[in-house]
Amino acid sequence: MWPFEQGPIRPPSEAESMLVRVSRNCPWNRCAFCSVYGGETFSLRSVEEVVADLDEMRDYYGPRVRTVFLQDANALLTPPDRLEAILLAIRERFPQVHRITTYARSHTLAHRQLADLQRLRAAGLHRVHIGFESGSDAVLKMINKGTTRAQQIIGGQRAREAGFQVSEYWMPGLGGAALTAAHAAESASALREIRPHFIRLRTTAVIRGTPLALLRDQGRFEELDDVAKVREIRAFLAALGDLECRIESDHMLNLLMGIRGDLPDDLPQLLSLCDEFLSLPAADQQRFVRTRRSGGIRL
Numbered sequence: 001m002w003p004f005e006q007g008p009i010r011p012p013s014e015a016e017s018m019l020v021r022v023s024r025n026c027p028w029n030r031c032a033f034c035s036v037y038g039g040e041t042f043s044l045r046s047v048e049e050v051v052a053d054l055d056e057m058r059d060y061y062g063p064r065v066r067t068v069f070l071q072d073a074n075a076l077l078t079p080p081d082r083l084e085a086i087l088l089a090i091r092e093r094f095p096q097v098h099r100i101t102t103y104a105r106s107h108t109l110a111h112r113q114l115a116d117l118q119r120l121r122a123a124g125l126h127r128v129h130i131g132f133e134s135g136s137d138a139v140l141k142m143i144n145k146g147t148t149r150a151q152q153i154i155g156g157q158r159a160r161e162a163g164f165q166v167s168e169y170w171m172p173g174l175g176g177a178a179l180t181a182a183h184a185a186e187s188a189s190a191l192r193e194i195r196p197h198f199i200r201l202r203t204t205a206v207i208r209g210t211p212l213a214l215l216r217d218q219g220r221f222e223e224l225d226d227v228a229k230v231r232e233i234r235a236f237l238a239a240l241g242d243l244e245c246r247i248e249s250d251h252m253l254n255l256l257m258g259i260r261g262d263l264p265d266d267l268p269q270l271l272s273l274c275d276e277f278l279s280l281p282a283a284d285q286q287r288f289v290r291t292r293r294s295g296g297i298r299l
């Protein structure tokens with residue numbers, strides 16, 4: 001057990017980061033696909049509590065810490081003055097840290113004043129990881145995201161304007177069979193308006209006990225198979241057009257881990273990767289899926 005608090009998750013790209021728990025759990029906790037926080041209640045932690053953790057962390061980790069991730073699901077809900085004090089306390093204790101990042105809900109970003117976000121940027125917060133999931137209002141409503149397409153766009157644009165690196169998670173398969181076309185096209189068009197620095201793929205998985213599993217069991221959500229998800233990813237990538245951004249496939253749920261590169265230059269190569277899989281005979285596609293899922297391929 002650590003002598004400081006740790007939350008349950010972080011983005012895959014923050015695997016090497018020191019995790020600082022600024023708040024506990026998720027203030028929304030109602031997304032239909034999500035099982036992370038279960039019945040846990042959201043709470044903010046005081047500056048004093050977090051600083052006490054930082055003092056323990058300084059002793060525990062020493063000077064090897066280079067990057068920091070602020071937990072849990074929406075640290076930006078912390079009042080800006082308090083979050084600014086925490087950021088400054090991190091930099092004071094860990095002056096060698098060159099990147100501080102956090103998750104942020106679009107809903108929160110869309111309601112924060114630009115000047116407050118700029119203050120947080122100036123205090124050392126570099127990047128926000130946003131659970132964009134979809135740019136389609138129909139999909140956002142079905143999965144009960146608690147944000148609209150318009151808020152996703154405003155929140156992402158505001159984060160960018162404040163000077164953060166913006167990383168948006170998109171979830172292939174989230175619209176199911178009924179909404180796959182809208183999910184691909186409208187997600188791409190919303191992201192073209194946001195112009196994030198990163199788009200990260202996190203494939204939809206229907207987890208037992210979640211509202212999404214209930215929708216599926218009631219016949220109201222038809223899950224896409226792996227082939228249909230790759231078809232959707234291809235449509236999404238093609239619709240990004242000339243958007244300049246880094247795309248990453250860094251989540252273990254993704255089938256094609258090779259969908260990573262700098263857009264738009266690498267777009268033809270990424271489309272070819274999808275086409276390569278889609279043109280395989282069905283038996284070979286299934287063999288590929290089985291081998292990949294057992295950890296044997298990283299295409």
Ligand code: SF4
Nearest residue numbers: 026029030031034073
């Ligand atoms: S996906 Fe994010 S915002 Fe939605 S319930 Fe889970 S942690 Fe909260």
